[in-house]
Amino acid sequence: MKLHRESKGTITVATLLFIIIGALAIYFLEMWSLVIILPLLVVYSLVFWFFRVPNRDILDHKENVIAPVDGKVVMIKEVEEDEFIKGKAIQVSIFMSPLNVHICRYPVSGKVVYKKYHPGKYLVAWHEKSSTENERTTVAVESLTNHQVVFRQIAGYVARRIVFYCKEGDDAKAGHEFGFIKFGSRMDVFLPLDTEIVCKIGDITKGGLDVIARMNAE
Structure with missing residues (x-):
């Protein structure tokens, strides 16, 4: 292994x-x-x-939004994303238990245009305020479909170490690794309002493989 x-x-x-x-x-x-x-x-x-690393055949994607982590979809809702998009977006949140693979992957392909680490609290990862109050990172990618997609690693009550390896200007490839979170935690993806969401609350996802949404090229 x-x-x-x-x-x-x-x-x-x-x-x-x-x-x-x-x-x-x-x-x-x-x-x-x-x-x-x-x-x-x-x-x-x-x-x-x-800490296992499963073997997965990652395909090339343009319009598909790929599950960034293994876990369970716990939230799909319209929210205000105030850090980068500065407007309304659809938030898809995936919760990871300590038994899930905790590799974090790009949900879309494109160019990394923003990254930032935020120190913070350690609320339980499924708490709604954990997205803005917990220790977290924020990464934004200008997708191949010319959309701004934001995704966020969020530390939970157990997780106390988040790492992300990407830099601004890097090429993002959907399904490929950009970071890791140790133990229980959550990933949020913020998508344009006209995105077609194909997952639902309660779905179990495999990072890098499952399609959770689709965006039409502009």
């Missing part, structure tokens, strides 16, 4: 803790040490599972 590059520090710490706690359990509890070691082994295995 291939592991994400962001796993190195976390797995190093998890391995050291597993060895230390396991050794102490064996030393002090002897035959009862399995009561500690077995649950610890499950948690240790979940750390590896969290």
Whole structure:
């Protein structure tokens, strides 16, 4: 199983803790040490599972908006996007549990025209205000269909580290990686009002594969 590059520090710490706690359990509890070691082994295995990198065949897209993450669609609504679009947009939010793949992918192809990191709170990721009050990043892409598309990584109650690798001027390719969020979190995508939304609340998405909307070329 291939592991994400962001796993190195976390797995190093998890391995050291597993060895230390396991050794102490064996030393002090002897035959009862399995009561500690077995649950610890499950948690240790979940750390590896969290940082997995699945093999996915990413296609080229122009008008399709692709799910940026694995997770569950929890919100589709018209909102005011005040940071970049500065007007009304359709917000599609996808919540990721700690068991989901947490690679963050471009939802559309085009050119990165804006990026910014915002420190903030750690409200639960499904809280509506987390989009504007939590630790988050904002990226905007001028799409191949000549639309401005904004997407936002949002830290949740558990997630405390967001990384994004893109720079202004980079070519964005729908379905390809631009960042990562450690543990439970959310991704918001802000689309033009005339966008055709093809997903619905409750849908389970696979990042880089599933189409969540379509935009006609202007």
